[in-house]
Amino acid sequence: MWLTLGGLFLAGASIGAISLLLPHPSQFDDREIWSNIFVAGAASLACVVGSRRLPAWCGQLAAVGGTLVITRALYYSHDPSFYSFFYVWVGLFAFLFFGREWGILHMALVGISYAWVLIEVGQSAQVAHWVMTVATVAVGGIVIDVLVRRVQRGAIESESRARNLAAIGGVAHELARTTEADAARPAICEAAVEVAGASSAFLWEPEASGTAMVATASSGGGFSDAALPLVGHPSGVVRALVSAAPLFVVNAPDHPGIDQELVRRTGAASCLFQPVLRDGSPVAVLAIVWERRLDRLTDEVAQIVELLAAEAAIAIERAEFLSRLERVARTDDLTGLPNHRAWEEELPREVARAGREGNPLCVAILDLDRFKDYNDRHGHQAGDLLLKEIAASWQQSLRATDLLARYGGEEFALALPGCLAVEAENLLERMREATPHGETCSAGLAWWDGEESSQALFGRADTALYVAKARGRDRVVASAEPAPEGRAG
Numbered sequence: 338m339w340l341t342l343g344g345l346f347l348a349g350a351s352i353g354a355i356s357l358l359l360p361h362p363s364q365f366d367d368r369e370i371w372s373n374i375f376v377a378g379a380a381s382l383a384c385v386v387g388s389r390r391l392p393a394w395c396g397q398l399a400a401v402g403g404t405l406v407i408t409r410a411l412y413y414s415h416d417p418s419f420y421s422f423f424y425v426w427v428g429l430f431a432f433l434f435f436g437r438e439w440g441i442l443h444m445a446l447v448g449i450s451y452a453w454v455l456i457e458v459g460q461s462a463q464v465a466h467w468v469m470t471v472a473t474v475a476v477g478g479i480v481i482d483v484l485v486r487r488v489q490r491g492a493i494e495s496e497s498r499a500r501n502l503a504a505i506g507g508v509a510h511e512l513a514r515t516t517e518a519d520a521a522r523p524a525i526c527e528a529a530v531e532v533a534g535a536s537s538a539f540l541w542e543p544e545a546s547g548t549a550m551v552a553t554a555s556s557g558g559g560f561s562d563a564a565l566p567l568v569g570h571p572s573g574v575v576r577a578l579v580s581a582a583p584l585f586v587v588n589a590p591d592h593p594g595i596d597q598e599l600v601r602r603t604g605a606a607s608c609l610f611q612p613v614l615r616d617g618s619p620v621a622v623l624a625i626v627w628e629r630r631l632d633r634l635t636d637e638v639a640q641i642v643e644l645l646a647a648e649a650a651i652a653i654e655r656a657e658f659l660s661r662l663e664r665v666a667r668t669d670d671l672t673g674l675p676n677h678r679a680w681e682e683e684l685p686r687e688v689a690r691a692g693r694e695g696n697p698l699c700v701a702i703l704d705l706d707r708f709k710d711y712n713d714r715h716g717h718q719a720g721d722l723l724l725k726e727i728a729a730s731w732q733q734s735l736r737a738t739d740l741l742a743r744y745g746g747e748e749f750a751l752a753l754p755g756c757l758a759v760e761a762e763n764l765l766e767r768m769r770e771a772t773p774h775g776e777t778c779s780a781g782l783a784w785w786d787g788e789e790s791s792q793a794l795f796g797r798a799d800t801a802l803y804v805a806k807a808r809g810r811d812r813v814v815a816s817a818e819p820a821p822e823g824r825a826g
């Protein structure tokens with residue numbers, strides 16, 4: 338501001354000096370006008386020198402000073418139209434740097450000053466002079482005011498665009514950084530709330546059964562038990578999924594096509610249902626809720642939500658990929674049973690759970706008898722097939738909570754939570770008898786003593802297996818350790 342002001346004073350002084358150096362009307366009081374020119378020159382210098390130190394309100398005073406200097410020059414020129422164009426500068430400057438209200442006040446001062454000059458100098462057509470000059474100042478001010486507002490609006494818009502891009506960037510970063518399959522989903526909901534200025538956001542995905550949509554992540558509000566049936570139920574989520582097109586609802590509480598129970602629970606006034614597309618097919622829906630009514634959806638919000646939905650598609654694909662990878666890493670290729678790695682992770686969990694819940698736990702190892710011979714007789718492929726059949730056959734005798742894993746080779750590990758020793762022995766006998774193709778197996782069994790580690794427990798089952806083999810195979814041997822009181826049979 339100060340440099341502009343300094344420049345204006347300098348320009349005014351220079352133009353004033355030129356006007357006196359060139360032929361000019363004889364009634365000019367040159368001495369007084371030269372003094373004005375020196376004042377303007379000094380003001381220019383003060384503005385430039387003091388630009389870093391002067392407080393902002395001094396600018397107002399300087400603008401008033403400018404009006405007075407111009408008025409004085411007009412007065413001593415005895416010609417009220419000669420220097421009047423300088424007033425336009427005051428108007429432009431005041432509207433540009435002080436805003437609309439102050440601009441009007443400075444314009445009023447210009448009007449009063451110029452009226453005084455016109456009366457004092459006694460020129461003809463005073464009113465016309467006044468109107469034309471003040472109107473010119475006003476038009477200049479209005480133009481500047483419009484421009485300033487437009488620039489300010491542009492600055493606000495680009496600031497919000499930058500904020501939105503930062504939010505999207507944050508989601509992308511979260512997505513790239515995380516090794517947790519599910520961490521990106523809440524990040525997407527959080528970003529949706531932020532960029533849309535919404536109250537809450539939910540990511541809905543089809544349930545494994547494929548009959549309903551469930552909320553897999555949320556921000557700003559949550560419910561764990563909500564499921565939306567895919568057919569026969571009014572729901573914006575399902576409509577957006579089926580149509581693969583965004584659905585914006587201005588007045589959610591009155592809309593017959595969306596779930597009113599969810600509207601009530603989220604306090605939604607307006608909502609947007611944005612389908613999440615993968616290769617053009619909808620795989621989820623991002624639902625954004627505003628608690629205040631939104632009369633329209635701006636293009637900017639619509640575009641940014643579309644971008645977020647694209648991020649969500651990547652997040653879902655990645656989460657699915659990681660969980661597939663996880664599943665593969667924990668599954669035995671041949672039998673489809675949990676593998677050694679999965680068993681090593683699960684057994685300590687089972688032991689901890691049994692301790693927590695005070696339930697019995699039995700652990701067994703089953704090993705095929707003379708399987709090497711079977712391979713030698715029938716070939717490895719037949720051996721593989723036998724392993725598969727055994728896994729399927731044994732699995733049938735088990736409850737959902739039992740865990741049968743392929744420990745390695747022709748050895749299988751079994752955890753039986755909540756199972757007493759006698760029940761476990763009976764079950765193992767049944768499994769032994771269910772071994773296909775007349776083959777036999779041996780098993781070692783141990784029940785948890787309530788204190789020992791999972792390794793110690795498994796070690797005892799292994800020792801019992803050796804005993805079973807040593808005693809001639811095709812039998813179940815229980816660990817020699819006594820069952821803890823009141824637990825085992």
Ligand code: GH3
Pocket residue numbers: 671704705706707708709710712716717718719720721724745746747806810
């Ligand atoms: P034992 O009664 O003492 O257990 O005798 P065994 O022959 O079953 O035991 P051993 O440990 O000597 O041999 C295990 C055999 O299991 C050797 C190996 O060829 C076979 N085996 C291990 N994994 C697989 C597999 O994935 N497929 C096939 N076909 N054979 C396997």
Ligand code: MG
Pocket residue numbers: 704705706707708709747
């Ligand atoms: Mg064997």
Ligand code: MG
Pocket residue numbers: 704705746747748
């Ligand atoms: Mg073996």
